[in-house]
Amino acid sequence: MKFGHKLTLALLGVLALVLSLSTVWTQEHQFDRALEDIRQTAQEEWQRESFAFQTGLRTDTETPLNVRAWSYLGGLARQGNNSLLAVYDENGKSLASTMPTTLAQSELTRDVPGSEALQSRIVTGTDGTRYLLYSGLVVCPEQFLTFVSAQNLGSLFADRALRLRDAVLGQTLALAVAAVLALLLCRRMVHPLEQLDKASREIAAGAYGQRTALPGSDEIAGLSRSFDEMAAAVEDKVNALQNHLQEREDFIAAFTHELKTPMTSMLGYADLLRGAEVPPATRQKAADFIYHESKRLEALSGRLMELMRLHDGEPPALEPVRLTSLFRQLTRALPAGEPPLTVPEVSLTVLAQPELLCDLLYNLVQNARHATPPEGSITLEVSEQEETVALTVRDTGCGIPAGDLPRITEPFYMVDKSRARQRGGSGMGLALCERIAVLHGTHLIFESTPGAGTAVTLTLTKAKEDDHETA
Structure with missing residues (x-):
């Protein structure tokens, strides 16, 4: 079952429970109030009728008691009084009664002989009709009698059943309307989840660029x-x-x-x-x-081992390095050849690993020599910024085609393979240089124009004043 359907059923269940409880409480509350009104009326009627009956019996003491009781009740009937009354002597014998035959005598005589307090209870006739009985003692010249009155509750219970039926029908109709509205609402609320589910399935199928981008702040x-x-x-x-x-x-x-x-x-x-x-x-x-x-x-094997060491080893600890000392070390390491390297005079200190940085510059200068004719020039330039120092190796050689620039730092990639192999190249030099630059927290930036030359730049962090003293 879908989540939207589960949510709809849950809302309908809660709504049905609340409506049922409120309906039952309302109906029972109304019924109890109506029954209490009938009790009050029945009690007043018993008091009125019992007092009239007691007064009537005292006016004629010579006639037998049962005759006087029947005469009184018959007189009420002739006057159009349809009250349900019964009189019993001390032994529970009926003296007179206008009670319906559907009421069992055992129910009517249960409180005979009666107590001084007025008793009331609800009884059910053989036809299913309910009656409210009140019974109590009345004093006659000869003896104490039990006077019983009954109030028909059939209309009260019928009205209760009718109201309950109407409430159930109204509640059913309300639930049907609420079910439709809840289903529409839940579908609207669940739709974003369906979008998420669809996107997750598409991503699982390989569409990694899929996004949901649902609006809102919930x-x-x-x-x-x-x-x-x-x-x-x-x-x-x-x-x-x-x-x-x-x-x-x-x-x-x-x-x-x-x-x-x-x-x-x-x-x-x-x-x-x-x-x-x-x-x-x-x-x-x-x-x-x-x-x-x-x-x-x-040489290729050595380059591979060096590249693997730089990839898998721990990053080197950077230390303050004076560029003047680094450039002297680079100049001593370079073999004699043309064109010569032009080095500036600077008094700057950078954070680097001196051996690796010297090897990087050595490879860049050697690559520049291979691409530059003897009458050309190779220059090492220094550009100082507020917190960084940029080192650039610039040559006036043959340059690099624009299509090759993005790949020249890949292992074994060579722009001119035949010329590189003739000079013993393996295509590993710039890959090593790029890895060394990454270990220094930077990258190599290439600028080249075919036939005009190439410039390779890396940016290093300038050492602080307190690091100068250490260097």
Whole structure:
């Protein structure tokens, strides 16, 4: 059963219970008030009739008692008085009665002989009619008599049943109308939950961009906002995982390609040397190729190990590093070559890991040398901001096409693969540089124009004054 139907049934159940209790209480309250009015009237009638009967019996003491009783009650009937009365002697013998035959004598004589206090009770006749009986003693010259009067309650109970029937019919009609209105209202209230359910199913099916965006400020709207935030987080995680898997597949494909090509050539040359005698020039060429490719694979293995270490190791502790000392260390580490590196004179201190930062700049300068002709220039620029320092390696080389810029920090990615392999490149240098930049809380920013040159910038945090003293 749907939640909206359950909610509708629950509302109808509560409404039916409240209406039933209120109806029963109202009907019983009205019935009790009407019965109390009848009791008051019946009591007054008993007192009036008993006093008249007692007075009438005293006026004639010579006539037998039962004759006088019948004469009195018969006189009332002849006068049009339809009161239901009965008189009993001390032994419970009926002297006179105008009671209906449907009332059993045992019910009428239950209080005979009567007590001094006036007694009342409700009895039921054989035809189902209810009567209100009042009985009490009256004093006659000969003895004490029990005088009983009855009040027909048939109309009272019939009116009660009629009102109850009308109330039930009205309540049923009200519940029917309320059921329709409650169903419409519950459908409207449950509709946002159906939207949430639909969105969750679509997200489970792969539509991670699905959102609910329900308006309002109630709990369901809050649930919608939380759901959308969760969906956005799931989408980000899934996209990150997909990107990671794609990068991993690309990495494996690139790594396999990097190994397959030289290994195939090396196996061919090795098989040539092993199979037969070859001229010395051919043997020397084969040995040179095998040596060259072996060294390149060794360098590739070292780069991979270094990249894995940077990925899986603990982040390095950053310390104050004076740029003048760092630039001197970089200049000493660079091999002789053209074009030379131009280094500025600065007196700034940054937070960094000196060995890693020097290795990053070393790789950037070497890449710039490979892309720049001897007559070109390579410059290391420093730009100071309020809390940061930007380092830029700028060259006037061949530049990088715009389509390659987003991928140049991927492992094994090379813009010009043939030229890079000729110089012993493996496509791992910029990947290492980017990882080192991330460990310093920044990223590499590339700006390049084909044929005009390339600029690579990273931003480091400036060391505070108290850190200067430590450095």
